[in-house]
Amino acid sequence: MVAPDAVSEEDIDKLIIPDELPDEPTFKAYIEAKVYDKEGHIIQYHKQPMRSLTQYFLALMSIPLIGTFQGSSNYTATGILTNTLGLPSQVSVYAYTPNISWQWSIQVGSGTQTFSPTLNSLAAPIPNGTAVGDLLYGAIGVTYTATAIYIVESVSNNTGNTINVTEIGLQCTIYLQYQNPSNVYAVNTYNFLLSYDTFSTAISIPAGGMAAFQIVISFTG
Amino acid sequence: MIVGEEVKDINVKVPEDSYDTGKYMPTFSAYIIAIVRDSMGRVINVHRQRSHSPTANFMGLFLPLNWYGSSSNSFTLTNATGGTYKYTPSLGQFAMNITYPSVDGYPTYLIGIQVGSGQQTNTFNVHNLADPIANGSGVGQLVYGSPSVSTGVSVSGSSAYIYIMQTFTNQSGGAISVTELGIMVAVQTGEASWGSTTNCGNLLVWYDVLSSPISVPNGGSVTIYYTFTVNP
Numbered sequence: 001m002v003a004p005d006a007v008s009e010e011d012i013d014k015l016i017i018p019d020e021l022p023d024e025p026t027f028k029a030y031i032e033a034k035v036y037d038k039e040g041h042i043i044q045y046h047k048q049p050m051r052s053l054t055q056y057f058l059a060l061m062s063i064p065l066i067g068t069f070q071g072s073s074n075y076t077a078t079g080i081l082t083n084t085l086g087l088p089s090q091v092s093v094y095a096y097t098p099n100i101s102w103q104w105s106i107q108v109g110s111g112t113q114t115f116s117p118t119l120n121s122l123a124a125p126i127p128n129g130t131a132v133g134d135l136l137y138g139a140i141g142v143t144y145t146a147t148a149i150y151i152v153e154s155v156s157n158n159t160g161n162t163i164n165v166t167e168i169g170l171q172c173t174i175y176l177q178y179q180n181p182s183n184v185y186a187v188n189t190y191n192f193l194l195s196y197d198t199f200s201t202a203i204s205i206p207a208g209g210m211a212a213f214q215i216v217i218s219f220t221g
Numbered sequence: 222m223i224v225g226e227e228v229k230d231i232n233v234k235v236p237e238d239s240y241d242t243g244k245y246m247p248t249f250s251a252y253i254i255a256i257v258r259d260s261m262g263r264v265i266n267v268h269r270q271r272s273h274s275p276t277a278n279f280m281g282l283f284l285p286l287n288w289y290g291s292s293s294n295s296f297t298l299t300n301a302t303g304g305t306y307k308y309t310p311s312l313g314q315f316a317m318n319i320t321y322p323s324v325d326g327y328p329t330y331l332i333g334i335q336v337g338s339g340q341q342t343n344t345f346n347v348h349n350l351a352d353p354i355a356n357g358s359g360v361g362q363l364v365y366g367s368p369s370v371s372t373g374v375s376v377s378g379s380s381a382y383i384y385i386m387q388t389f390t391n392q393s394g395g396a397i398s399v400t401e402l403g404i405m406v407a408v409q410t411g412e413a414s415w416g417s418t419t420n421c422g423n424l425l426v427w428y429d430v431l432s433s434p435i436s437v438p439n440g441g442s443v444t445i446y447y448t449f450t451v452n453p
Contacts, residue, residue, distance in 0.1 A: 027248065027249035027250065027251075029248055029249070049248070050248055051248050051452070052248065052379070052452060053248050053249055053451035053452065054381075054451070055374040055376055055381040055451070057249075057451060058374050058381055058382070058383050058449060058450075058451055059374055059383075060283075061283065061383075061449060062370075062383060063282070063283075063319065064278075064279050064282035064283045064406065064426050065279070065331075065385070065404060065406065065426060065427065065449070066330075066331040066370050066385065066404075066406065067319075067328070067329040067330040067331050067406050067407065067408070068319060068320065068321050068322060068328075068329045068330070069320075069322050069326070069328035069329055069330040070330065071328070071330050071331075072328055072330055072407065073328075074328075074330075075322045075323065075324065075325060075326050075328065076322050077321065077322050078370065079370075079371065079372030079373050080370070080371060080372070080373055080374060080383060083372060083373035083374075084373045084374045087321075089322065090322045090323050090324060091321060091322065091323050092323070092324075093323045093324070095416065096411065096412065096413060096414060096415065096416040097320045097321070097323065097326050097327050097411035097412070097413070097416070097418060098320070098321040098322070098323050098326075098411075098413060099316065099317075099318035099319060099320055099321055099410070099411055099412070099413055100318060100319050100320075100321045101286050101310045101311070101312065101316070101318040101319070102285050102286065103285050103286045103287050104285040104287055105287075115379055115452075116379065117374075117376050117379060117380065117381040117451060117452065118376060140287050141287070141291065142284070142285060142287035142288040142291060143288070144280070144284055144288055146280075146345065147275065147280065147345065149280075149283075149284065149288075151287075172285070175286075175312060176321055177312070177313075177314075177316065177318065177413035177414075178321075178323070178413050179413055179414045185314045185413060185414045187312070195248075219275045219280070
């Protein structure tokens with residue numbers, strides 16, 4: 001393609017996100033739910049594509065993509081970490097080097113809301129517990145095969161009533177670990193929502209039953 | 222709904238037909254945009270294609286602690302010179318995790334976009350370009366500008382994106398063909414409370430072969446954008 005005249009900077013800004021390009025998409029993700037009754041039989045199986053990653057997913061991705069420092073001799077955090085995640089530009093320490101890491105979890109809820117990339121919580125998160133309206137969350141499981149990551153969370157309904165799950169989110173907790181100016185080990189935590197989806201069909205968990213929710217994110221590579 | 226019967230093999234792979242509407246909408250996309258200019262600064266080519274290929278290094282760095290902690294997993298990172306490092310992030314005073322800025326430190330930072338004139342097919346397991354183009358003005362070389370990145374995630378409606386941009390200038394005396402590119406990050410890990418650090422070296426975290434070569438004329442330049450977007 002030959003353009004005889006220079007393209008303006010405004011035009012270039014528009015070019016960096018093409019409307020449509022052929023070929024396979026880079027990434028696929030889906031959500032799966034299996035519901036068991038109190039006797040352990042599967043009574044509902046549901047799967048749907050994940051549609052709604054948030055800005056915090058991109059910000060987390062930026063850590064392996066561009067690192068945490070602005071440069072080799074610029075000891076401040078990248079703008080994405082400070083402006084989007086609200087992390088400090090520097091951590092005050094007694095000595096040594098702070099470090100960063102993160103965990104994921106799945107949260108389910110009983111509400112719905114319009115998606116926005118800036119969403120940071122579910123509309124009506126279902127608490128962890130055995131009281132009315134609660135679900136008992138089990139340990140999160142994360143497995144990995146080549147370019148796909150599988151995140152599984154099991155919940156049990158010990159409340160005596162059926163609970164409907166209508167929304168699901170992948171959550172992230174970022175940890176900054178450091179030796180503070182008083183020479184004491186410290187950890188700061190920051191919580192974000194990486195994805196938010198509503199179920200096309202409500203997931204109904206009967207009393208005494210349980211459900212396994214799985215989120216799969218796959219970079220097709 | 223399936224009643225009273227186990228569903229088999231549902232964890233095996235991403236189902237190709239798991240769409241709840243007729244149109245599949247990818248929730249994440251990555252693009253490469255290359256804008257080639259001649260020696261007068263005029264745009265002579267705009268190349269656009271999807272980017273496909275996080276490397277194994279990217280996946281290892283992106284995985285959450287849950288994976289590492291659940292069965293004492295480790296991930297072998299391989300740097301551009303072939304050196305390896307066993308990455309085992311965790312919580313605790315002596316955990317060796319990716320470094321974060323303080324008044325001084327051991328930077329983990331973007332080296333930049335690396336361009337090359339070769340190609341390789343196993344994009345996931347590569348740790349360097351097949352034939353990197355050196356930084357300079359000698360024959361076959363390009364002058365690498367400094368990389369520029371988003372200062373935050375840009376949000377527009379339900380979409381959001383970040384980008385990495387870098388310009389390469391051809392002062393070599395002849396046209397240069399770019400056929401591959403990737404993103405290189407310098408990674409260090411360190412303990413919060415004891416001070417032990419490890420320099421993992423320069424890691425290739427993303428790699429693509431261009432769908433067609435990009436020719437950069439003598440005296441011209443190419444500006445490359447890697448754009449990562451959600452809900453495009």
